[in-house]
């Protein structure tokens with residue numbers, strides 16, 4: 603399947619699920635307007651102070667995190683391939699009164715046009731890397747969009763966690779080489795998180811959503827992500843692994859912790875479930 607066919611299939615799948623996700627978050631605009639933030643401490647810490655900085659949020663989905671970064675003072679641009687997600691993001695911006703520019707675009711197309719854009723921060727995460735067919739091109743695009751001294755921040759589900767099925771059984775090998783994984787469609791993980799992804803209040807919404815459009819993901823290992831960034835000229839300044847998941851509840855029997863964080867059950871030995879990294883383009887100040 604060629605690249606355009608894959609990305610259009612993914613666009614259809616995300617367009618179908620975006621309203622279902624939004625149906626669980628009726629109060630999100632009001633939450634953001636009142637000063638609420640959807641961000642977690644991990645990305646805030648890696649991003650550092652963002653007030654006044656030009657920030658690019660890639661694969662931003664319906665923009666809640668982009669707008670939270672705008673609330674913290676960033677001059678934010680959000681990019682996503684899904685028409686429905688970007689329409690929701692623009693509506694959320696109007697409802698919350700928080701300004702951000704949202705562009706509907708394929709990430710590779712956008713980055714090709716963003717060379718020399720001089721962003722101080724480029725951020726993405728929580729299910730971004732798995733949509734990238736060409737990690738090397740992505741990393742080069744990120745480096746090209748950064749200002750000298752600028753920082754790329756990524757907070758992601760750990761590839762080690764992808765080796766387990768929902769019942770914590772070892773089910774797949776460690777992700778490598780962007781191996782393609784075709785699924786029936788993007789699911790209603792916002793509904794399944796039962797409030798973990800809805801800090802402004804959770805509604806039952808589209809309880810039995812079934813996505814009619816298949817999607818195609820790409821399985822990359824952590825070493826491949828870091829190596830792609832290094833090959834693009836970025837210097838790694840932090841790489842952290844976390845034994846819990848923020849927001850989403852990908853496994854059965856997870857224990858709810860503080861701050862919308864999910865922990866494995868007591869009988870599962872700790873494994874890294876998320877990682878975060880920061881990498882900088884040398885040459886600033």
Ligand SMILES: C[S@@+](CC[C@H](N)C(=O)[O-])C[C@H]1O[C@@H](n2cnc3c(N)ncnc32)[C@H](O)[C@@H]1O
Pocket residue numbers: 609612613616661662663664665666667681682683684687707708709710726727728729730733
């Ligand atoms: C799991 S979401 C990312 C979560 C997001 N960080 C958030 O705050 O909700 C993945 C997003 O990637 C987008 N996406 C998938 N393939 C893409 C591509 N080729 N270019 C741009 N966006 C893409 C989807 O439309 C979807 O909104």
